Amino acid sequence: MSRTIHIVCLDAPAPPDYGGAIDMYYKIQALAEAGNKIQLHYFDYQQGRSAAGLEKYCEEIVTYQRKSFLSSLFSQTPYIVHSRINEALVQRLNSDDHPILLEGLHCAGIVPFLRSPQRVVLRMHNEEAAYYRHLAGTETNVLKRFYFQRESKLLHRYQQRLRKDIKLACLSETDISVFQNNYQFQAAAFVPCFLPWQEVKSKTGKGSYCLYHGNMAVSENEEAAIWLIDHVFQELHIPLWIAGKGISRRLQEKAKHYPQVKLIHQPTIAEIDGLIAAAQINVLPSMNRTGVKLKLLNALFNGRFCITNTQGVEGSRIWNGVVVANEAIEWQQQIQTLFDKEFTETHLQERSELTKLYNNRRSAEKLSVQW
DSSP: OOOEEEEEESSOOBSOOSHHHHHHHHHHHHHHHTTOEEEEEEEOOSTTOBOTTOGGGEEEEEEEOOOOTGGGTTOSSOHHHHTTOOHHHHHHHTTSOOOEEEESGGGGGGGGGOSOGGGEEEEESSOHHHHHHHHHHHOOSHHHHHHHHHHHHHHHHHHHHSOTTSEEEESOHHHHHHHHHTSOOSEEEEOOOOOSOOSOOOOOBOOSOEEEESOTTSHHHHHHHHHIIIIIGGGOOSOEEEEESOOOHHHHHHHTTOTTEEEEESOOHHHHHHHHHHOSEEEOOOSOOSSOOHHHHHHHHHOSEEEEOHHHHTTTTOOSSOEEOOSHHHHHHHHHHHHTSOBOHHHHHHHTTHHHHSOHHHHHHHHHTTO
16 A cells, blocks of 8 residues: 655665664665655764665655754753754644654654654664663763763663653564563564665685674774674684774774784775675674664675674574674684684575565565554
8 A cells, every 4th residue: 555654764864884774774765665655854964974875765855953962961851862853844744644654762752742643653773771871881981981871861761751652663572572571662563674685695615704894983893893802813813804984093902913803994885795795704792682783684694604692683583594602712612613614505595584584575564564
């Protein structure tokens, strides 16, 4: 059934080069291909980001500015929410009765101002209070750590106050459990992440290095990279390549003491994809259990062997094609076992279950029935 849907994105969805943007970008595409007419609204606040590539999927695209940090400084609403309460956006949404998809808790601040909030489905990208608490725990900058701690407390209170009949579409079954049991939300559904990868394209054969990739400007990603160096690869004579944006001086100083560690600065999306495909093992420890790990899914659809920890797969329904290790000694043992092993057609078949669960068309259908 064709209908018009308002989609409100917390950020410009293009380029789809990080987890939230990937989910938003390919969700817009999938909902449009299912016959829906998309009215796209997004907050435009980062240079180099836009809706490029989505024009043909949208009837209309409207941008909005976020409020400044200073204007939100004394608010008891979390900054990520308060800065996106926009009067012009509310007026546009109240001018008709079309369904509304709000991307992230970030956009939930407008719910009390909507004429008919039962039209809303809220896409939860994370359990944000826990996510910010994890960021605080890994942050070395004192001011940033204070901000993350404060934001986590405000997010916890905000999630407690948010109306409980709002429909949630969650990326993770772990998050569903938290929202229902800790915050008493009444309607939470598991809607898998929307992805650019719809078939497994992993190469058979062998690679010559292990890879960790991510945005190193995010403190928990840098912490994961340093953990791999200090606790796993320090005693292994196996190459570890670390690729990502925002590689800090701290990580550079750490890596230069280990000849087996190579840093790759500011890789493009295409370069990251090439590195993932060519690696023998994608090593992806997670420092938190919220949301779903897009870099893990990328590695499973496009890479050879993949190792993560329990937190990396918890709540994702991913059970096949990935090795789970928790203690450093387990990581070392698995890396030594897999590094000289051929990745075969049998391993590819193990991964085929992914395409049934992480299927954009099916996920679009599952999301549509929420309205």
